[in-house]
Amino acid sequence: SQQGEEDPQALSIQEGENATMNCSYKTSINNLQWYRQNSGRGLVHLILIRSNEREKHSGRLRVTLDTSKKSSSLLITASRAADTASYFCATDRDGGNTPLVFGKGTRLSVIA
Amino acid sequence: EPEVTQTPSHQVTQMGQEVILRCVPISNHLYFYWYRQILGQKVEFLVSFYNNEISEKSEIFDDQFSVERPDGSNFTLKIRSTKLEDSAMYFCASRDNTDTQYFGPGTRLTVL
Numbered sequence: 611s612q613q614g615e616e617d618p619q620a621l622s623i624q625e626g627e628n629a630t631m632n633c634s635y636k637t638s639i640n641n642l643q644w645y646r647q648n649s650g651r652g653l654v655h656l657i658l659i660r661s662n663e664r665e666k667h668s669g670r671l672r673v674t675l676d677t678s679k680k681s682s683s684l685l686i687t688a689s690r691a692a693d694t695a696s697y698f699c700a701t702d703r704d705g706g707n708t709p710l711v712f713g714k715g716t717r718l719s720v721i722a
Numbered sequence: 723e724p725e726v727t728q729t730p731s732h733q734v735t736q737m738g739q740e741v742i743l744r745c746v747p748i749s750n751h752l753y754f755y756w757y758r759q760i761l762g763q764k765v766e767f768l769v770s771f772y773n774n775e776i777s778e779k780s781e782i783f784d785d786q787f788s789v790e791r792p793d794g795s796n797f798t799l800k801i802r803s804t805k806l807e808d809s810a811m812y813f814c815a816s817r818d819n820t821d822t823q824y825f826g827p828g829t830r831l832t833v834l
Contacts, residue, residue, distance in 0.1 A: 650830075709755060712764050
């Protein structure tokens, strides 16, 4: 079964630095979405990138998708302490309208 | 901005009891989902719902689980006879026509 796996599992950086998180998956996808989760809280949708897109931007976020390598990266530029959270990628199957499969997440700590 | 809401935020129950978790999806969305996250683990898909019926369910969603859309706004998950291993955060999500799934804040279920 397809599976999103984030890398690294944990990342600690200084405020103002950039943070890059990677995600790999196994099967053909329709979309890939990134979510943020603060400790014990809900999942906040960050960005969706479609399988025919290669790069997408939203504010300080930049997402890339390489379907040939079955991988995606999330870059957060000029990080802030408030960016401290867990970040998950989630994929749905080719064909659309399918459930999301989540990875284990990357725990990002931004130190002020 | 419209949000998915869930009640209660925390539910404590005794093993063997029935619980109903409630969700109000975003009003113009047509696809609804339940996911769960056991502490420290991945978010896992339970069931999807469209046009007043289950469209897909996972192996986790066995006979003790059921879903219902009793009226035009609520979407409920019932667990008939709770087990210790049902303790988890349960997330409801609804999907718009851009394929983005928006998650609620979750219900933390504790089975004693």
